[in-house]
Amino acid sequence: MAKKIKIIIVEDDKEIRQLAEGILSGEKDMEVVKTFANGDSFLKSWENYECTVVIMDINMPGKNGIECVAAAKPKNPGVQFLISTVFENPQYIFQALCSGATGYMLKNNTADKLISAVREISNGGSPMSANIARLVVDSFATKQTAAIHNELLTSREKEILDMLAQGLMYKEIAAKKEIGVETVRKHVYNIYEKLQVSSRTEAINKVYGKQV
Amino acid sequence: MAKKIKIIIVEDDKEIRQLAEGILSGEKDMEVVKTFANGDSFLKSWENYECTVVIMDINMPGKNGIECVAAAKPKNPGVQFLISTVFENPQYIFQALCSGATGYMLKNNTADKLISAVREISNGGSPMSANIARLVVDSFATKQTAAIHNELLTSREKEILDMLAQGLMYKEIAAKKEIGVETVRKHVYNIYEKLQVSSRTEAINKVYGKQV
DNA sequence: GGCTTCCTACCACCAAAGTGGTATTTACAT
DNA sequence: ATGTAAATACCACTTTGGTGGTAGGAAGCC
Numbered sequence: 001m002a003k004k005i006k007i008i009i010v011e012d013d014k015e016i017r018q019l020a021e022g023i024l025s026g027e028k029d030m031e032v033v034k035t036f037a038n039g040d041s042f043l044k045s046w047e048n049y050e051c052t053v054v055i056m057d058i059n060m061p062g063k064n065g066i067e068c069v070a071a072a073k074p075k076n077p078g079v080q081f082l083i084s085t086v087f088e089n090p091q092y093i094f095q096a097l098c099s100g101a102t103g104y105m106l107k108n109n110t111a112d113k114l115i116s117a118v119r120e121i122s123n124g125g126s127p128m129s130a131n132i133a134r135l136v137v138d139s140f141a142t143k144q145t146a147a148i149h150n151e152l153l154t155s156r157e158k159e160i161l162d163m164l165a166q167g168l169m170y171k172e173i174a175a176k177k178e179i180g181v182e183t184v185r186k187h188v189y190n191i192y193e194k195l196q197v198s199s200r201t202e203a204i205n206k207v208y209g210k211q212v
Numbered sequence: 213m214a215k216k217i218k219i220i221i222v223e224d225d226k227e228i229r230q231l232a233e234g235i236l237s238g239e240k241d242m243e244v245v246k247t248f249a250n251g252d253s254f255l256k257s258w259e260n261y262e263c264t265v266v267i268m269d270i271n272m273p274g275k276n277g278i279e280c281v282a283a284a285k286p287k288n289p290g291v292q293f294l295i296s297t298v299f300e301n302p303q304y305i306f307q308a309l310c311s312g313a314t315g316y317m318l319k320n321n322t323a324d325k326l327i328s329a330v331r332e333i334s335n336g337g338s339p340m341s342a343n344i345a346r347l348v349v350d351s352f353a354t355k356q357t358a359a360i361h362n363e364l365l366t367s368r369e370k371e372i373l374d375m376l377a378q379g380l381m382y383k384e385i386a387a388k389k390e391i392g393v394e395t396v397r398k399h400v401y402n403i404y405e406k407l408q409v410s411s412r413t414e415a416i417n418k419v420y421g422k423q424v
Numbered sequence: 425g426g427c428t429t430c431c432t433a434c435c436a437c438c439a440a441a442g443t444g445g446t447a448t449t450t451a452c453a454t
Numbered sequence: 455a456t457g458t459a460a461a462t463a464c465c466a467c468t469t470t471g472g473t474g475g476t477a478g479g480a481a482g483c484c
Contacts, residue, residue, distance in 0.1 A: 101349075166417070199379055
């Protein structure tokens, strides 16, 4: 462990903030370089402090932690943001991850968990509690997508739909599959009929669920 | 720990299969109720065995593990599928998660890791290696999307791109924006030029990141 | 004023996608 | 063996999409 992990803590509760600072400062490979009591002051001057990990509360007066991550991450993408909050609310979790946070810990945790979370995040991992990991993973399961994808369409049709989604032209699909363009055309026609759509983009949105 | 965790193992390599069975059977709270040497035999008869966790290899003759999960999960959503593979390939990972797997472990792991992964998955968690967790979390971050979306394209172009992504036809976009179809056409032309693509689907994939 | 950028609009042309049929072969199940 | 489903292929046709120009008006910048 050549370099120390340099940490910034953003947390409005003084007691928690000092507790966290104490815990992390006790580790030989860590150093708390600065603490902030709210998001606004963090945003103003965080760039003056070299750091590798920012531990961020969500609920704070002024800018909340998620907004802070969204604002700060693009300016310094190498810095890892670890959310530390009492909320196990899916909305917060996904907002935080979309903003660029790479870890999400609950506050009711032991000192050990906090320490190992910091190590994990600075080491290329994404510390999360078990429940949060499950929420995140479940968000990939595309519910009825699977149903559509597995029962309605034949395997050939699924392959072709995949390629449609990649943006390939019919003739490219035909070449890759070594079949005629007319056959591709027919498959696509059947796919659209089964999915009850009438264009490539509609089909993609229907099966691969649209986000945003 | 009232009930034992009932486990099915699907793995074509005999040695690995027996090793895993041995490891897990040694735990007091676990029981391996059945093993399969390939996906096809698993799909045929797995429903005859009561289980809570299925440990699934990906690379197998016949149906691969991801296809097995996709086929089996809808029939028994309560069962947790733990992928165990040598591949740390993002494509596989996301395909597996989309199919309904709730955990993804690498094979080069210790017995302890396997045991705790099984406990974690049956306990509502989603065991993943640190690297995989990071991949999953990163997939939420809307990285350069934001950059493209915010600097390259004008606000009008962004609006139109959004509608393109929804699958609307040019004339629908024109109607909604109360502009001419020819204008829409021109905006789209400019968008494609800026993004260096030449079709709707390519543009969508480029800006709204594609998974799968 | 002169410059650029953006939004608007029109034109002409060609490529690609989508519609809706028919038809043959293979393969699988009854 | 007979029926059904899937994959293949071809045809004729219409609509939509993509290319590449020109051009006017509005907003903003030197």
